[in-house]
Amino acid sequence: MSKNEVNVQTGNSKVNVKIVTSEDEKALKALSEVPSFHEVLKKEFKVDKLATVCLIILIIIFAAVMIGSFILNQDEVMKISLRNKFKPPSKEFILGTDIGGRSIIGQLLIGGRNSILIGFAVTILTTIIGTIVGLIVGYYGGKVDNIIMRICDFITVLPTTLLIITFVVVIPNYNMGHFIFIMTIFYWVGMTRLVRSKALSESRRDYVNASKVMGTNDFKIMFNGILPNISSIIICDLILSFAGNIGIETGLTFLGFGLPPSTPSLGTLVGYARTPGAMSDKLWLWLPASLFILVMMLCINYVGQAVKRASDAKQRLG
């Protein structure tokens, strides 16, 4: 456009043109420039105060848990001292103790860190696998699409939770690594489907065709062309599934199929609510962990919602 204008105007006066073009170009550029995802996000958070507050809380929680668990010694926290059994919150034990006389606050911090790390690792791994596979499938389509998507279908119909439980029972000495591994095996499918559907429609666009005609390497098109265009969706899905993955670890541990009992976990703490009498009389056992999970989930979700809106122009608030 600007080129045309310049051409039209060249006939009248060169001096004038020079000034007009430099000023116009700036204004026009500003007008036609697509704001970066980062900027949209900033705007979105500015408008949505709740999301901002949630983000701050989330950062505080993460910082507290990471620093706290770094200072604490797990062996020290999990040391059993029968005389301190079921101590209510006091100066010595800020959040009281459990049946083995172990401090709840220590377990909360270390357990929180474990849950967050597992959730984080699983989310990142599933996203990486899902994005790569999804892009390849979406880009090539046809037979590749058919074969890989049938494998995905197969994994989807498996009773995932049951398989994870079996796996945990069968492995003799399992730890966080195993846990992340087994969860990743099953949970990459969701991301693959999402990326594939987006990549499928994206790969029919003109810019992709143009790239192809120009002989660009397929992978270059995928990762330099398509990926940036669908990255906003990936990012917002990533945040929302992060919340979900933390939940899975906590839930499995609650059922008794999570991390080994000597490893503190939020699930174990919430599970104490099942002890008769604890529900009403020993709030300190399960309430902190439950609140922790509730607050964390809500915050992640609100932040996730804001990101989601930012990625979709129709929903934007700012």
Next chain:
Amino acid sequence: MKKSWKIIVQLLLVTSLLMASCGKKQSTEDPNKSKKGEEKQKILDASGTIELPYPLCVKKDGKTVGGTLNIAEPSSTPFEGIFNSFLQETTTDQDLCQPMWGVFMKSGPNNEIVDGGYCNVKFDKDAKTATYELNKKLTWSDGVPVTSDDLIFVYNCIANKDYTGVRYDSDYQNVVGIEEYHDGKANTISGLKKIDDKTLQVTFKEFYPGILWGAGLTYNVEPEHYLKDVPLKDMESSDKVRLKPLSCGPFVVSNIVPGESVEYVPNPHWFGEKPKLDKIVYKRANPDIIVEALKSGEFDVVDGLPADHYNEYKDLSNITLLSNVERTVDYIGFKLGKWDTKTGQVVMDPNMKMSDVKLREAIAYAANTKEVSTQFYNGLRIPANTLLDPGHSTFWDAKQEGYKYNPEKAKKILDEAGYVDKDGDGMREDPKGNKLKINFLARTGGDIAEPLAQFYIQCWRGVGLDVGLQNGRLIESNAFYDMIEADDPGIDIFMAGWGMGSNPDPSGLYGRKAQFNFERYASEANDKYLKAIASEDAFGKDGIDNDYLVKAYKDWQANMVKDVPAFPTDYRLHVTGINNRVNYWDLNTVSDWGWEKVGLLLDTPEKAK
């Protein structure tokens, strides 16, 4: 616990005799005195005592009003519901049958069989016989009299080749002619002699003391005329056993909801005094909700309150608590060898990690069993000293020191035996300088299981032994026993428990040929002491020579302490809660208590204030 049959078998026998018996001697007759904890009762023994936190018996005067007695059966899974004494295999089923079995046989202070039930047994050591004498008026609930044929029927079923239950064991095989019958070589069991309609004589191959405790005797009758048309293979699933069993006791089943509840009404053909209750309802209740149900008066009787919830029910205003010592021993065992399936006996392996008796001693001294009993179980468990349960108070050696918590002594023993830390990692190595990594196998069960296992590990690490949970976690109960029984090579130490039968003879648990000898321990001294317990020398002029038998048991207990193939951790107290409206309940071994004597003083149950 499919592999831990011995316990349950033994527990079966126990319960029937236990329920059938309650002692008046020690009962607190005055209802005011029987209030919670006011009077501490003691189990008397030749050498020592255990103090019980609650009385053994409650008896109140007053007019009873009939009504329905609600009993809770604590179980987190539906019960099987086999109402037959030789087919059923769980203690839950056993409990459910009590009102219809009543006091078929009565037990004495040592849990041996004594006269006074619906059936008396006469023993003749020289003739090697036992003679059942059924009560002349004993009648089935359909009006047919109970005869000695009903007793023979039980033997015939147990010895039948189609019988798949657990009763056909060495004790039954001791009956003359039973093996020929089992193999199909004879049509009848030659050792059973029907003297008349109410009398049956059983002849044994060997006559050993266990017979006085019921080894090779049936502790209940089954109706031959009612069940004879049902093939043994189908008996377990037949309605006659599952839904409409006959009874010769004070109560008869009126309605059964499979897996959930059983209703009893008085037996119209019962020969004894008329039952005071109109109805008894047994209902399965999840242990987690039992305390709440007790509070609201939903249950009048809960037999076996869970120890972990003690603080929630100990002060309830509407219930009275009773207690007695259970016939159980919780122990920590050491794997010392393997089971040889070919020869059917234990083979000790001197190269096991735990083969050094000094190491075993140190581990036993380092375990703080006292703190576990008092802090974890609210005092409802007693630190144990020997591998025999104090429920058999005459034979239990209260004076035996056992292994009292003494970490300094443990350290000293380890130092002397050459277990010292050579590489400076804080953990001891074995005398040869190799790393000593000890695996501890523990099972799941309640909230306590995990901190309990961790606590013992902590104790041992405290004296410098590198103990860790096998596989890094607790093992589910069935898998746990499978692993122990299969001598899983990883196991060094394991934590388990036994329920003892009414017969205290430990040869089934620690004998050379006992598969349940999970420690795989055998020694000549042990063989000798076990033989003494089961020997005919135990018979004096008339009946059992108590002095001889007490000494034999004490010798054995001392030897087990010396060799430490396993060390006991605690004995359990059995706590029963009854609503204040129940007039009579008794946990004594010797007692006149019977189901027909239980009554209610109020129409509605008392609720907690």
